[in-house]
Amino acid sequence: MDMTELMKQTPAELGKLLADKREALRAWRFGLVGSKSKNMKEGMATKKDIARILTALNQKIAGEKHATTK
Numbered sequence: 001m002d003m004t005e006l007m008k009q010t011p012a013e014l015g016k017l018l019a020d021k022r023e024a025l026r027a028w029r030f031g032l033v034g035s036k037s038k039n040m041k042e043g044m045a046t047k048k049d050i051a052r053i054l055t056a057l058n059q060k061i062a063g064e065k066h067a068t069t070k
Helices: 003-007 011-033 040-069
Strands: none
Touching: 003 040, 011 040
């Protein structure tokens, strides 16, 4: 998932995607405790995806605020 893909989505779609990624991260963390997860890179990649989604969402919100104040 890259930023150009994320910037094309609406804030509502980004919010849903963010909730899905956070749920996936939670499930991964619980899998670690139960020794079910072996792939450590999966959690790191999910964290990075969450950060990218939040960045795109904040840029969209800031852009909307900037457009309405002009």
